[in-house]
Amino acid sequence: MESLWKKGKERLKEEILEIENRADLTNEQKVESIIKKFSVVCATIAIQPIPFADIFILTPIQAYMGSRIAAIRGLKIEVQEVLVILKEIARVIGLGLLAQQIVTG
Numbered sequence: 265m266e267s268l269w270k271k272g273k274e275r276l277k278e279e280i281l282e283i284e285n286r287a288d289l290t291n292e293q294k295v296e297s298i299i300k301k302f303s304v305v306c307a308t309i310a311i312q313p314i315p316f317a318d319i320f321i322l323t324p325i326q327a328y329m330g331s332r333i334a335a336i337r338g339l340k341i342e343v344q345e346v347l348v349i350l351k352e353i354a355r356v357i358g359l360g361l362l363a364q365q366i367v368t369g
Contacts, residue, residue: 283298284335299329309321
């Protein structure tokens with residue numbers, strides 16, 4: 265059981281967490297692989313009847329996918345940039361909820 269866990273952990277590290285370090289794939293192949301894997305995960309979650317899944321579950325997964333693609337492309341994402349993006353996302357979510365309440369009312 266432990267060796268199965270170890271193999272899974274190594275595969276996760278190789279195919280997602282540190283994919284940018286692989287020399288056997290081109291950058292385009294790496295990006296395509298990441299997009300396909302994350303798309304399957306998001307689609308699997310999206311078909312589940314989980315309330316607010318898109319905001320609280322799918323958005324962080326997609327943000328992590330973006331960070332993996334940035335790492336593959338050699339882009340460094342600074343903490344300040346992430347905070348600005350998160351503020352913008354919060355504004356969009358807030359405006360969306362406000363609009364929903366206005367339409368409902």
